[in-house]
Amino acid sequence: MGKDLRFAVRMLRRSPGFTILAVVVLALGIGANTAIFSMINAILLQPLPYAHPQQLVQMYETERAPGSYPLSGPDFPDWQRQSKLFAAMTLYNYPHNVNLTGNGAPQQVAMVPAEANFFQVLGVQAALGRMFQPGDSDSVAVLSYAFWKSQFGGARSVLNRAITLDGKSYTIIGVTAAKFRLSGYFNRAQLWRPLPLTAPYLGQRGNHSFSAIGRMKPGVTLAQAQAEISAIAARLAQQYPDSNATTGAKLDLLRDRMVRAPQRASLLTLLGVVALVLLIACANLANMLLARALGRQKEISIRLALGARRSHILRQLLTESVLLSLLGAAFGAMLAWLGIRAVVGLSAFTLPQVNPIAVNGTVLAFTVVLAMVCGILFGLAPALQLSHPRLSDELSGAGTLAGAGRRRRWLSDGLIIAEVALSMLLVVAAGVFMQSFSRLRNSALGVNPNHLLIAQLSLPDARYKSPAVIQFHRTLLARLRALPGITQAATSGSIPLNGESNGYITLPGESTQSKTLVEWVRATPSYFATMQIPLLRGSTYTSADVQAWDHFITAAFGRGGALQLTAAQMASYHLQVVVNQAMADHFWPGRNPLGKRFQGWGTWLTIKGVVGTVAVNQLGEAPWPVTYFPLGNMDTGFYVELRSSLPAAAVTADLRRTVAGIDASLPLYGIQTMDQVAGASVAGEAFQEWLMTGFAALALLLAVAGIYGVMSYLVTARTREIGVRVALGASRSSVLGMVIGRGLRLGIIGIVCGLIAALAAGKLIASQLYQTKPANPVAFILAAGVLLAACVLACYVPALRAARIAPAEALRQN
Numbered sequence: 001m002g003k004d005l006r007f008a009v010r011m012l013r014r015s016p017g018f019t020i021l022a023v024v025v026l027a028l029g030i031g032a033n034t035a036i037f038s039m040i041n042a043i044l045l046q047p048l049p050y051a052h053p054q055q056l057v058q059m060y061e062t063e064r065a066p067g068s069y070p071l072s073g074p075d076f077p078d079w080q081r082q083s084k085l086f087a088a089m090t091l092y093n094y095p096h097n098v099n100l101t102g103n104g105a106p107q108q109v110a111m112v113p114a115e116a117n118f119f120q121v122l123g124v125q126a127a128l129g130r131m132f133q134p135g136d137s138d139s140v141a142v143l144s145y146a147f148w149k150s151q152f153g154g155a156r157s158v159l160n161r162a163i164t165l166d167g168k169s170y171t172i173i174g175v176t177a178a179k180f181r182l183s184g185y186f187n188r189a190q191l192w193r194p195l196p197l198t199a200p201y202l203g204q205r206g207n208h209s210f211s212a213i214g215r216m217k218p219g220v221t222l223a224q225a226q227a228e229i230s231a232i233a234a235r236l237a238q239q240y241p242d243s244n245a246t247t248g249a250k251l252d253l254l255r256d257r258m259v260r261a262p263q264r265a266s267l268l269t270l271l272g273v274v275a276l277v278l279l280i281a282c283a284n285l286a287n288m289l290l291a292r293a294l295g296r297q298k299e300i301s302i303r304l305a306l307g308a309r310r311s312h313i314l315r316q317l318l319t320e321s322v323l324l325s326l327l328g329a330a331f332g333a334m335l336a337w338l339g340i341r342a343v344v345g346l347s348a349f350t351l352p353q354v355n356p357i358a359v360n361g362t363v364l365a366f367t368v369v370l371a372m373v374c375g376i377l378f379g380l381a382p383a384l385q386l387s388h389p390r391l392s393d394e395l396s397g398a399g400t401l402a403g404a405g406r407r408r409r410w411l412s413d414g415l416i417i418a419e420v421a422l423s424m425l426l427v428v429a430a431g432v433f434m435q436s437f438s439r440l441r442n443s444a445l446g447v448n449p450n451h452l453l454i455a456q457l458s459l460p461d462a463r464y465k466s467p468a469v470i471q472f473h474r475t476l477l478a479r480l481r482a483l484p485g486i487t488q489a490a491t492s493g494s495i496p497l498n499g500e501s502n503g504y505i506t507l508p509g510e511s512t513q514s515k516t517l518v519e520w521v522r523a524t525p526s527y528f529a530t531m532q533i534p535l536l537r538g539s540t541y542t543s544a545d546v547q548a549w550d551h552f553i554t555a556a557f558g559r560g561g562a563l564q565l566t567a568a569q570m571a572s573y574h575l576q577v578v579v580n581q582a583m584a585d586h587f588w589p590g591r592n593p594l595g596k597r598f599q600g601w602g603t604w605l606t607i608k609g610v611v612g613t614v615a616v617n618q619l620g621e622a623p624w625p626v627t628y629f630p631l632g633n634m635d636t637g638f639y640v641e642l643r644s645s646l647p648a649a650a651v652t653a654d655l656r657r658t659v660a661g662i663d664a665s666l667p668l669y670g671i672q673t674m675d676q677v678a679g680a681s682v683a684g685e686a687f688q689e690w691l692m693t694g695f696a697a698l699a700l701l702l703a704v705a706g707i708y709g710v711m712s713y714l715v716t717a718r719t720r721e722i723g724v725r726v727a728l729g730a731s732r733s734s735v736l737g738m739v740i741g742r743g744l745r746l747g748i749i750g751i752v753c754g755l756i757a758a759l760a761a762g763k764l765i766a767s768q769l770y771q772t773k774p775a776n777p778v779a780f781i782l783a784a785g786v787l788l789a790a791c792v793l794a795c796y797v798p799a800l801r802a803a804r805i806a807p808a809e810a811l812r813q814n
Helices: 003-014 016-045 075-082 118-122 145-152 184-188 222-239 254-258 259-293 297-305 310-346 359-385 391-396 406-439 466-481 527-531 543-557 567-571 580-588 649-662 676-682 684-718 719-727 732-768 777-803 807-812
Strands: 056-062 086-093 096-101 107-114 126-129 140-143 162-165 170-175 193-194 207-214 248-253 452-458 486-492 518-523 535-536 576-582 597-600 604-611 624-632 638-646 669-673
Touching: 003 016, 003 310, 016 259, 016 310, 016 359, 016 567, 016 684, 016 777, 056 222, 056 254, 075 086, 075 207, 075 222, 086 118, 096 452, 107 543, 107 669, 118 207, 126 145, 140 145, 145 170, 170 193, 207 222, 222 248, 259 310, 259 359, 259 684, 259 732, 310 359, 359 543, 406 684, 406 732, 406 777, 452 676, 466 486, 466 543, 466 638, 466 649, 486 518, 486 527, 527 604, 527 638, 543 576, 543 604, 567 604, 576 580, 580 604, 580 624, 638 649, 649 669, 669 676, 676 684, 684 732, 684 777, 719 732, 732 777
Parallel strands: 107 193, 140 170, 518 624, 576 604
Antiparallel strands: 056 207, 056 248, 086 107, 086 207, 096 107, 096 162, 126 170, 140 193, 162 170, 452 638, 452 669, 486 638, 535 604, 576 624, 597 604
């Protein structure tokens, strides 16, 4: 084997041009596979970085509408007390923004309230200090590793240091491990504080606002745990019929919840795509080896004539192929390492990254195995051809590749057809994904995103009570409207594509709530004009409506969030709201919704206006019913919307100065244009479309190189024949047409095969497309045109060389 390897190195060094080209082709193909596999390894294959992750489940509640919902706080202690199959459960809330002051410039940080056993349930250890323990007050904090490094420089002296968050002092007791992560929205968490399981913190029964993770006891199956938790939910429904009559429970393995079905499908689609790219690269290399065989036939024939065994020749040739593939894999791994850094940045908010995406030992082992397989795959057919020459022809000098090779030509043609077919399949897929993404990105948003700036503010509860909150909103908007270039200003509790609050309503005469969720949006009266949401009927709410809602919210919920009125007292209020067209169409189809009443928030609401429908959670979604009501005295966290003719940077500077002029301790965060918000909402689709297009372009490049190589080989092999044709009177245009025609015939066959394959494979990606059919005529026609043009381009240079062959020189060749 060592002798074969040394000989292979010597042979590759003798042909540096061929070796470099082959290594580049393989590096591109193997590098793409390595990069995508590193993502799949981190997201789908590696266990979660928690103790015994197979025992962990995400816990949800269910309601009438399909899907899973956050947990109602007061239900959780009942689950804990009644469960026998769980070793432990832990409750935590979503990250909320708090103001960090006293440590340089004021800034916003994301804090997660979590039960004291949270880190213990996950089996997470501290990198510094300790995690929460039972009995800890809610005035201690644990820092994320990244926040500790960025904010405190990784100083160990941070332990027992006090920090001020929203005006309240917290003592730092620990730092999470560097590898500790949760998926999705929770990845932005920078600090953690204990969540006491007491009434003020858990809120009202029936309000779904918490997340929970449970650890099943060893040996307990998901089905057993689900049966138990469903039985507990059924008992709570009987015990609390007003709030829990329709509430169920649902469990998912934590891994399954962190990696959703669309993300899994996207990753597997990309793996299939790069596998096709690698097949194209292998076909390309096989053809290059066949062309290279032109100069090695006599060498192999002499060795066989001198007694070398065919098996030894075959092993020698396969060793060269595998060595080439390993060299390509080495450079491919480096390309993958560079590519992953870009991919991770692009996919930071679209793919779960609980485990770091990296070229680690597992990925390198995959790359080596893949290289070995590829080396055999693209090297076997040429090796078999070369190890079985016709010795009499070769030793007599008659064994040119042209003369040896009807079978070899068929093999070469077949490889080209396969390359074109696979490239056609990928170009069609890229075209379909591009069209799907274009339709999704341009789907109705419902607002005018141009010249619209969004920012966020959070008022500390300790310093801003009810009158102060209302006064802050009024002062801020008045000062912003006075600025030159600001045409509209508003504040709201949520914005399009960032839905935050929803619930059910009850229509008059019905004893049960509707089965359709309604989104609640709190906003100032100027919100509709600022966002340019059209008023279709009636009017928007006025200052009198704002005062009525403030009075109701203060009386009903106070400052703590707990309900303070009886059901009869709640129902005595009559408040005005604005609804969107989607809600009017759903609940009052074909009727005038103005003046219609429904019950929500425990009181009766009357519709005074209808506005256009806006995308609530994501572009392309089915229209959501939305109810708008005034922003009030409990809204300490909110968005600021500014419409201006000025550049975004100038508006941002004015906004910062205005906020600082009111309260210098308030940091402004989440600053972005509405266009950027819309772009972020489809970042996952954009990421997939970007990769699909890039891989399709790579496949096309490899196919062009393959066709060019085969046509060049054809011209070389048939130089004498072409010279004879020219000597006998063939025109240069006919020679040009002969070479291009042969390439086009192969290309057209490949295109047809690719079209058939694309039609067959369409159903595999149908679920990932938006308002686009996989069998898309436009994509098919454009892809066929691109492939035909590529074939002509690849054939033209070899054809031009053939047309310029001098007969006398050609006839002198053997």
